[in-house]
Amino acid sequence: MQHRPLPLPGLMLAFVGGIAIMVLAGDFWLGLAVLTIWAASLFLTPRESDAQAPPPPNALFQTDRLRDFLEPLGLPYLVIEGGRIILANAAAREVLGAHIVQQDARVALRHPEAVRLLDREGGGQAIVRGLTGSRSIWHVSLLPIDATSTMVELVNRTAEADISRAHTDFVANASHELRTPLASIIGYAETLIEAEGGARIGPETSLRFHRTILRESKRLQALVEDLMSLSRIEAEKHELPPAIFDLGDMARTVASGIAALHGEHRIRLEDTDAPLPVRGDRQQVDQLLRNLVDNGLKYGAEDAPVTIALSRLDSDQAEMVVTDRGPGIAAEHLPHLTRRFYRTDPGRSRAVGGTGLGLAIVKHIVERHRGRLDIRSRLGEGTAITVRLPLQGDDAPDRHPA
Known part of the structure; x- marks a missing residue:
């Protein structure tokens, strides 16, 4: 046990004050009474160390610690006390909105399955469909912290x-x-x-x-x-190929082969004098170009050539546009053309030998090469498919991802 030190300065002042009252007032007992009360008050005053001692842990202190722990976590977490959300980490606020803090948990979640889970004693878990969108799927877990507080964990299963x-x-x-x-x-x-x-x-x-x-x-x-x-x-979509080759040379080779097989009137190359060095897989880029030209030959007009146009953009990209003069594609089909087995005309596609995977392969090759694919078509005029790939070499920045 720590002994409290005597308040000597205060006692001396009380003693001097008591003597002064005795002498000036001429009343011994009055001076003694003042001296006694003054001295006793010094011992009843709180110690400085007691006043400066840190307060014991309380609910607010625990909430701050829990907030510091949950805030950087990637999964959404909520802490509910008395039916009200007292804490929501950054991931939860992004998903449900910052307004949910201090809101009734039932109102914040607004889903019958989630509300039934909140009413369940002893915690539990449930699959909640449509919590944040019509097609969203969430795995919600209820984890009791103590007699009055509960933690809610939200895991997004929509992508899976x-x-x-x-x-x-x-x-x-x-x-x-x-x-x-x-x-x-x-x-x-x-x-x-x-x-x-x-x-x-x-x-x-x-x-x-x-x-x-x-x-x-x-x-x-x-x-x-x-x-x-x-x-x-x-x-291989996450692996950028190490080889660098000239896109113009490849296009000239493909165009020459198509001309030898189908006739020079069926293919036209609009070349550029500028070099077009790109980083990529030769076989895959060759397959990409042949798929686009093959589609143009199958679905384009027989009396009009398929055109391959090459150019170098100011944004340090090589652009390749493959155009046919066929009947064109209706606008509602354009967003779905790169889906596997999607066909605008299944009967005609099978008749000409299409597998329904050509543009899906093109899309994945472009994505692997960090490029961009754009499809434009107008009924009665034809279709133009544009592929842009980043240039490489001494005069173009290396765009290999860090």
């Missing part, structure tokens, strides 16, 4: 659900696309086998069946190759 839905749709679409040529191949093959067993079938019909089997087999092969290509590109 979207990815799962996309995978399901992809498998369903891929299965449908694979099933169609397989059904044709199996049907015609069975017919030919039955013909060998005694059924009569003419040579012209037999040849037509064999050609159909070959066409559907090539379509199936192209579909499998595009699926494998898309899978590889997606697996």
Whole structure:
């Protein structure tokens, strides 16, 4: 136990004051009484160390510590006391709004499933759909802190659900696309086998069946190759290729090959004298350009060439525009063209051998190369697809991500 020091200066002053009263007033007992009361008051005065001692921990102090702990966390957290939100970290305020602090928790969350969870004793968890949007999915956990306070943790599961839905749709679409040529191949093959067993079938019909089997087999092969290509590109989308090559040289090579195969009247190259060094995967950029030109040849006008126009932009980007003079694409289809298996005209696409994955592959290649893709089309005039890639080299900044 710590002993309290005697207040000697105060006692001396009290003694002098008492003697002065005795002498001046001539009353011994009055002076003694004043001396006694004065001295006693000195011992009843709080000690300086007691006055300066830190206050014991309280609810406000604990709330400040909890706020400091939760504020930098990436997940949204709420602290509820007496049915009212007394604390919301930055992530929670961004999701639900800064106004929720000091608001009734039921009013702030405004969702029947979340309100039922708040009424549950002893904590718990629930999946809440539509908490922050019509398609949002949140995993909400209720964690009791003490008898009066509760912590709410919010985990956003919307992206996971979207990815799962996309995978399901992809498998369903891929299965449908694979099933169609397989059904044709199996049907015609069975017919030919039955013909060998005694059924009569003419040579012209037999040849037509064999050609159909070959066409559907090539379509199936192209579909499998595009699926494998898309899978590889997606697996490498976070890796920027190290090679640097000239986009103009590649375009000239592709245009020359197309001219040799389809005729010079079907392809036109509007070249530029400026070098166009880009960082990329040669094979993928070649595939990108061939996919765009192939689409132009399939869906464009047969009497008009597909044009490849190259230019160097002031923003240190190489621009490549592939244009056809076909019937064009309606505006409502444009935002969906890069989706897997999306077709504006499924019958025509299958007739010309399209897999529905060409522009999806183009989109992923452009994203991997940190470029930009733009599709413009007008009915009756044709379609122009623009690809911009960052330039590299001594006279262009290296845009490799840090």
